[in-house]
Amino acid sequence: MKKEKAKKKSDKLSFITVMADTWYALKMIMKTSPMYMILELATNIVGQFLRFFSSTYVLRYVISSFEKGFDFKTVAIAVLAMLAIPMAADMILTPIQTMFDLLMFNKLERKMKILLVEKTSSMELSCYETPEFYDKYVLASRDIPYKLSGMVWYVSDLIGTVIGMILYGSLLFTMDPLFIIFAIIPLFSAFLKKKGNELWHKHTNEDSIQNRRAQYAQRIFYSADYAKEMRLSNAKEFMLERYDNASDGRMDIVKRYGFKELLVEVTTSSLTEVISNPLAIMFAVFRTFVSGVLGIGDCAVVINSVNSLTSTFTGITNRYYSIHGEALFFEDFKTFMAYEPKMKDKENAISPERGTIKLENVSFKYQGSDKYVLKNVNMTIGKNEKIALVGHNGAGKSTLIKLLLRLYDPTEGTVSISGVDVRDCISKEYRGMFSVVFQDFKTLALPVFENVLMRPRREGDTERVTDALKKSGVYNRIMELPNGIETMLTKEFDEDGAVLSVGESQKLAIAHAFLKDAPYVILDEPSSALDPIAESEMYSNMMRMGENKGMIFISHRLSSAVSADRIYMLENGEVVEYGSHKELMEKNGKYADMFRKQAQNYIDLEEGDK
């Protein structure tokens, strides 16, 4: 659906928009790597001249000289002179282009990368979480170097073809202006081409939906993830049925479009190859033998080259549509580059000071949604307090953490630190005050060293990293790896890279937190399947890290909340209860109910009855 809409929009792009987008792309290339464009263009133009001279112009010259009875030697010298310049240019350009083409593209890629990384990292996190925005802009923008080089190619080919058309056209025109008639016929095919193009777009769009469905079925049958379920159930039956439905749908589309497309194609090709070209040849023969206006050489040129002229028409139309197809990308890219991040630091932003963090009447909803994820949340986090967040999945705990880190700004209310609104702080410094261990922590394809460091290396880092690894209790395990702390992690691009278990990865994240030694620690307890020993070990590591720091943790097993200074229980985005474990148990509300349900099987039956 999304794709369909996008395609529809591209069909509607006006000629002026397409030109503007092309201009935008060309400006970008000229700014980063003008030689890239110039070389491609030069090669194309030289190619056109060379083709024109060596096959058409020379032909005409030799035949007319022959008719006029010129001497072979004079003709040979004239031919050499005619071809010398384009051939020499070709010989010079070919090696230069071969040598530098990829290198210039390399440069282009780097410049675009820097541009994109700057852009994306300045964007607020919510841009990643709105699928429409993310797919259309963030993901798509990665293609920019290829799209630019595509544009270079299309535009220079278009210019080359236009030059070819001018060369062939003016040659024929100077021979006999009446030939212009035969050039007009293929122009109709340009209109038809547009029709055919639209038809094809519609066809592929409709097909892509069905094809996506067929491919889903395919994925299910071949994927290891589904292999067990497929073997233990009858899901195979309805999946085959769905595949058949999708295939029937595709067949239906083929049948609906086939004849229409055939008609358009046959008419377009016939206009040039069955009507205009043969007529032009007949006309040339007529003008030579009956009217006697043309010489034999001219006639031969028409017969031999009328095809080259008409093919430039089709070439130009085709290229235009290729550029037209690319224009939408640049339309989006322009919008993306013009996007103003909503969370920019103020000009007079100040450095935050360690102190009490306060959330006052904080409400939050995602852009474009009218459902509040958080409603009227009030919370205080003292300098050295341990705060636990508990509640159902989807109650808003993770969102709250993101607001605390200023990855989002609240829709209403304020987050403040030491009495200063965090929006008035320098956000880099503010975020720097937190060590965060997310639930979905991922090791990066970098050495262990940098996974702990998470910043460029400086002097004395070896000791810091070693120390942090020891504190988080994973040092010995790391030293068992072939290259110790320099061991590359993951197998992304090193077959010998080490793959750590969930627990070990988590310990690296904790080591990072130890190393950073920030005044506040935020922990999202992993709810994944860790065995009880590993779980308990992780818990004690986390607690140790939080000593003498402000600490906020999301707790899934309430057992860890017991020791917190304050527990906040969230439900549907609201704080429904808060207080210490003791207070909440005495209150006998929702927290107490939840805790008892979890605890009952751990506590001896007699005790549970009390």
Add this chain to the structure above:
Amino acid sequence: MSEKKPDKVKMSQAVRNTSFILKIAFKASPGLCIMRLVMGLLTGLNHGVNIYFISEILNSVDIGLPIERIFMTIGFMAAYNLAYILFYNWHWKIYNPKFKLDFIRRLHKRFFVKAWEMDLACYDTPEFYNDFIYSMQNSDKSIIGTLDHVSDLLRCFVASASVLAVMLDVNYIVALVIFGFAVANMIISILENGIYYKYNLIMNKVYRKEWYIDRFFSLADYAKEIRLTDISENMMDEYHKNKDEERKYHIRQNLRLTVTRTVRTILQICENLFIILFMAYHLMVTETILIGGFAVAITAANKLRGMLWEIQYRITQMSKNSLFADKVRRFLETKSEMVSGDKILKEFESLEFKNVCFAYKDKNVLENVSFKVNKGERIAFVGYNGAGKTTTTKLIMRLYDVTSGEILINGINIREYDINSLREKMGAVFQDYKVFAATVAENVLADKYTPDKEQTVINALNDSTFGEKLSTLDKGINTELTREFYDDGTELSGGENQKIAIARVFAHNNELIIMDEPSSALDPIAEYNLNVGIDKNARDKTVVFITHRLSTTRHVDRIYMFEYGKITEQGSHNELISQNGNYAKMFNLQAEKYKA
């Protein structure tokens, strides 16, 4: 010379593999294959015919044939063009799309069923998964690709021959020279292929790294880290290092290519000059050729050069594609090692493991595991991650066969049962449960839905605590899940998906139920309610739990503690607590915080 040898072996292998693919293709759709070859032949001839017409017309002008005769030839040409256009477009717009779709469908369904019949063990072997599954997913493209290559190769040969024939008729020396230059050009292309091949191998590493860095910067997974740390500076350093590396290789590759391309350009210039001057000489001085021959010579040379280039290109592509054929062949020849027995399991009475060992790629996963479960009992497997619990459940479902020892069901070896009758009696919630892009009802039934099953589905969903969510869905149990098929499909959260997977077991009335971490994605309240649901549904059934939440294990009949592929402790909760072994240690670790 010695380097040439492996290439030659490859060549014969490529031919064999290609013919294997063609056989598969021919079996799936003989019409499609024959038409492709006919098209190859016709399009090839078309090149020669075009040149022939042009040179005929030019020659008749040159020798001054009557104008009606010339017009007739032109008329013929137009008629031929029309016929060709009609046939060509009929094939590509009407015939081919239909037959191709049909072909793809037949092929896929054959492969789907084949994949489905394969042993689960095949999926666990990375080589198998990467190679075979990848080639299956691309099977249609690769097979049709091979068909294309073969028909294009035919086109190129026919076109070269027809162009050459026309030129031989004009002047045999020029024909031979054109041919010679085209061959030289082809040799250069082969040399260039070698260069590309060599650098592609080296560059793969660079590309992989770039791809990773690309994902790092654009995927939402890393967005938080990028904002909270300075790690993006490290990644940018890596990026530039990688780009420097790429540049280094590009320079080396380009230096070599510059040589070959310059030689190619020089050859082409020489060829063109030779043709023009040689033909002009014969036209003007010896007068042995007509202007038709002169005019088409350059076109013919270009065509022939293009065709020979394409021949080597197609052959390279074909041998690449033939690697795929090897994989398909091995895949189709893979026989299931798990032979189904013929005994029908009517009612589940007992399950017994006797000294079961299971090794996975020479690594022992289970060693001497023995236990027995009777109908109506509940047992739990507990222990460290990776201790072999999940593998044990897979053996119970006969997704694998044991390496040694025996699994008995009702006292009879599991291998003697019909595999489908066995699995029908078992239901499982896997740790990595999956939800299909289908309706809620189809997902719960894991089968086609018929209205008479409505109540079964609804009850199962209520018991798996999905009921509340169900009431918010407009289309109820006919709600389409995921957006794979319909853009208004519903995307569920992890916990909700897990509830669907659990409902699947409840709906089936299986006699033996296996629950591998059934509550990992649920919050405490949902977990509690789920346990109530399990109690209700599985009252008279045999249940095997795998869990890390030891509160669940409290009421089971027996607990088996797994450590390093062995059962180290077994007994009821109270027995194990009084034994004060590792289970007791684990339990206390979890329990002590609740006792506070």
